[in-house]
Amino acid sequence: MSEDKRRHFIEEAIEADLAAGRFDRVQTRFPPEPNGYLHIGHAKAFSIDFEMAAKYGGHCNLRFDDTNPTREETEYVDAIKEDIRWLGYDWDDRCFYASDYFEQLYRWAEQLVEAGRAYVCDLTPDEVREHRGTLTGPGRNSPYRDRPVAENLDLFRRMRAGEFPDGARTLRAKIDMAAPNLNMRDPVMYRILRAYHHRTRDEWCIYPTYDWAHGQSDSIERVTHSLCSLEFEDHRPLYEWFIRELGIFPSRQIEFARLNLTHTVMSKRRLRELVEGGYVAGWDDPRMPTLCGLRRRGYTPEAIRDFLKRVGVAKSDSVIDIALLEHCLREDLNRRATRVMAVLRPLKVVIENWPEDHIEELEAVNNPEDPAAGTRRVPFGRELYIEADDYREEPPPKYFRLAPGREVRLKHAYFIRCERAVRDEAGNVVELRCSYDPATRGGEAPAGRRVKGTLHWVSARHAVPFTVRLYDHLFVTPDPDEAPDGDWKTNLNPRSLERLEGCRAEAGLAQAAAGDRFQFLRHGYFCVDRDSRPGAPVFNRAVALRDTWAKVQAGRVG
RNA sequence: UGGGGCGUCGUCUAAUGGCAGGACCCAGGAUUUUGGAUCCUGGUGUGAAGGUUCGAAUCCUUCCGCCCCAGCCA
Numbered sequence: 001m002s003e004d005k006r007r008h009f010i011e012e013a014i015e016a017d018l019a020a021g022r023f024d025r026v027q028t029r030f031p032p033e034p035n036g037y038l039h040i041g042h043a044k045a046f047s048i049d050f051e052m053a054a055k056y057g058g059h060c061n062l063r064f065d066d067t068n069p070t071r072e073e074t075e076y077v078d079a080i081k082e083d084i085r086w087l088g089y090d091w092d093d094r095c096f097y098a099s100d101y102f103e104q105l106y107r108w109a110e111q112l113v114e115a116g117r118a119y120v121c122d123l124t125p126d127e128v129r130e131h132r133g134t135l136t137g138p139g140r141n142s143p144y145r146d147r148p149v150a151e152n153l154d155l156f157r158r159m160r161a162g163e164f165p166d167g168a169r170t171l172r173a174k175i176d177m178a179a180p181n182l183n184m185r186d187p188v189m190y191r192i193l194r195a196y197h198h199r200t201r202d203e204w205c206i207y208p209t210y211d212w213a214h215g216q217s218d219s220i221e222r223v224t225h226s227l228c229s230l231e232f233e234d235h236r237p238l239y240e241w242f243i244r245e246l247g248i249f250p251s252r253q254i255e256f257a258r259l260n261l262t263h264t265v266m267s268k269r270r271l272r273e274l275v276e277g278g279y280v281a282g283w284d285d286p287r288m289p290t291l292c293g294l295r296r297r298g299y300t301p302e303a304i305r306d307f308l309k310r311v312g313v314a315k316s317d318s319v320i321d322i323a324l325l326e327h328c329l330r331e332d333l334n335r336r337a338t339r340v341m342a343v344l345r346p347l348k349v350v351i352e353n354w355p356e357d358h359i360e361e362l363e364a365v366n367n368p369e370d371p372a373a374g375t376r377r378v379p380f381g382r383e384l385y386i387e388a389d390d391y392r393e394e395p396p397p398k399y400f401r402l403a404p405g406r407e408v409r410l411k412h413a414y415f416i417r418c419e420r421a422v423r424d425e426a427g428n429v430v431e432l433r434c435s436y437d438p439a440t441r442g443g444e445a446p447a448g449r450r451v452k453g454t455l456h457w458v459s460a461r462h463a464v465p466f467t468v469r470l471y472d473h474l475f476v477t478p479d480p481d482e483a484p485d486g487d488w489k490t491n492l493n494p495r496s497l498e499r500l501e502g503c504r505a506e507a508g509l510a511q512a513a514a515g516d517r518f519q520f521l522r523h524g525y526f527c528v529d530r531d532s533r534p535g536a537p538v539f540n541r542a543v544a545l546r547d548t549w550a551k552v553q554a555g556r557v558g
Numbered sequence: 559u560g561g562g563g564c565g566u567c568g569u570c571u572a573a574u575g576g577c578a579g580g581a582c583c584c585a586g587g588a589u590u591u592u593g594g595a596u597c598c599u600g601g602u603g604u605g606a607a608g609g610u611u612c613g614a615a616u617c618c619u620u621c622c623g624c625c626c627c628a629g630c631c632a
Contacts, residue, residue, distance in 0.1 A: 006572070006573095008571095031632090033631085033632055035631095035632085065632065067631090067632080068631060068632075070631095071631085124630095125629080125630055128629095128630075129628070129629085132628055133560095133628075134560085134628060135559095135560055135561075135627075135628060136559055136560045136561095137559095137560080138560090139628090166630095167630065169630095170630055172630095179561085180560050180561040180562090181560090181561055181562070181627080182560095182561080182627055182628055183561095183627075185628085188629085188630050189630095190630085191630035192630080193630080207630090209629090209630070209631085209632090210631070210632045211632095214632085230562095230563070230564090230625080230626070231625095231626055231627080231632095232626095232632090233562055233563060233626075233627090234561075234562055234563090234626070234627050235627090236562090237562095255563085257564085257625095262569085268632095310570080310571085310581065310582080311570070311571085312570070312571050312572090314564095314570090314571075315563070315564065316563090316564050316565065316570095316571095316625095317563095317564070317565095317624075317625055317626090318569080318570060318571090319569075319570085320569070320570060320582090321568090321569050321570075321582065321583070323569090323582065323583060324569080324570075324581080324582050324583085327581090327582060327583090328582095330594095330595095334594080334595060339592080339594095341592095365591095368591095368592085368594090368595075369595070398593090400593070401593095409591060410591095411591060411592070412591075413591095442591085443591045444591080445591080451591090452593090453593080454590095454591050454592065454593090455592090456592075478569095519592085519594085521592050521594080522592050522593080522594070523592090523594095524594095545592075545593095545594050545595095546593090546594070546595090547593070547594085548593055548594095549593040550593085551593095552593085
């Protein structure tokens with residue numbers, strides 16, 4: 001109730017604009033550059049864009065910011081669309097490209113030249129930098145700053161016509177080389193660049209810069225609220241300068257803090273380095289914070305959206321504990337995932353007092369959180385597999401599982417007692433000989449009897465073998481930059497992926513399709529990977545169950 | 559030494575001059591046919607110092623700390 005009244009600062013700004021009549025509707029946009037895959041930080045951005053539009057009855061456009069042909073490709077356009085849709089957002093027929101506006105942008109540039117507010121500059125990149133001045137000192141005017149309008153116009157047209165080599169000249173806004181805000185020191189609007197553009201092909205040899213293209217694109221689309229991240233705050237005066245000089249629709253830019261997560265990196269540059277350096281298997285490696293990586297890992301769109309909602313919207317730099325993301329996934333999957341018994345490190349168990357070929361079918365609940373999920377039947381026989389970790393020759397204190405002479409419950413089945421362990425020549429335990437109690441069918445404890453431990457198991461004869469990939473944090477430290485040698489890559493977690501073969505699961509899992517998610521009882525949530533083959537499924541662990549026993553043990557060791 | 563931002567439990571985030579609350583996390587406990595889930599309890603927080611006020615996280619002053627900006631990237 002009071003929840004509904006809580007507004008973050010962008011909502012307050014939008015409502016104030018509406019109330020003041022600055023705008024009479026809300027239009028936003030998500031402007032990705034098609035030069036890489038979207039990560040969860042982008043998801044925060046576009047969920048704000050789409051949610052704000054939806055909340056105030058407006059629309060959100062998808063607009064590719066494709067002003068730099070040297071690094072943009074169609075491949076990324078498709079991937080970006082897929083990821084946004086996967087999260088549940090839709091731009092209907094409003095998918096645009098900054099390159100759609102190149103002609104209009106060019107005409108507006110001529111207009112600024114004619115108005116004496118832009119000029120063609122012949123300075124080299126090095127000279128431009130030198131003239132720009134420093135953070136504390138003013139810059140110097142370019143010697144070309146006072147070229148007559150006619151000359152500027154002529155030169156600019158010839159730039160477009162391809163008469164000059166790449167980088168030879170630029171078109172610059174004529175603002176103020178002494179401005180304390182560096183962005184106002186005659187920013188470049190156009191550079192000469194002969195590169196194949198993914199949409200306009202080789203139609204252009206001059207390309208607009210971000211500053212020149214972005215605000216004008218917003219204005220063309222009549223975007224009311226142009227929401228972006230904090231580092232563009234310094235650009236807002238320039239954003240507004242162009243719009244004012246042109247006298248076009250006055251979009252309003254509002255900045256918010258981008259999303260950061262512990263135990264991972266979020267910059268495109270670093271993610272690319274991980275991929276190209278072979279530190280991960282690709283952009284969709286389940287350890288990556290990319291949306292395709294999270295999807296492959298087993299994350300649900302619902303969990304991610306819930307996470308984004310909890311993270312909030314503010315202007316202070318923040319780093320969210322990745323545990324919150326994991327919590328959101330567990331909460332979602334706990335409610336929805338079908339439970340199944342799967343043994344990751346099998347240890348054979350022979351029930352000595354169970355008839356040789358007798359098989360009994362026992363009823364198992366599919367999801368205790370959801371009665372509608374129903375039940376299934378699981379076969380029980382003389383030979384089973386349990387988790388190797390569920391047996392200890394010398395059990396530590398508070399160990400509730402199997403040990404010589406101890407009794408436990410096999411989930412949905414019977415109580416069993418460990419009679420003795422069978423060893424191989426090296427002395428390793430390779431098999432447990434146990435007895436079962438017929439009076440405990442279904443796992444029911446006869447009056448007055450209790451067991452502390454309940455184990456999962458599978459029938460050896462019926463189990464399907466599978467492979468599993470256990471994922472952990474990509475970096476061992478919360479902040480990868482906290483490296484003694486200054487290289488964030490030294491904090492890469494050497495155990496971020498553990499691959500296990502020869503796991504055994506209930507037979508039903510053989511039919512699972514890529515993307516299906518399950519809870520492996522007592523282990524965690526797992527997702528079928530696309531690398532699965534018929535009869536040989538591969539599972540990715542999306543997130544482990546909370547494990548208080550593991551915590552107790554870790555505390556004992558540390 | 560310039561400009562633009564930001565400082566509330568360990569981490570995020572509320573409060574809009576009137577009891578500093580929630581979530582995650584952590585620590586206990588209850589319960590449990592998942593050491594899961596659920597429930598309960600607890601956890602030295604308003605960067606600092608002054609000022610205004612009956613009353614300040616909130617308003618004023620000064621200071622301190624952190625982030626961003628010197629691409630023809632976005």
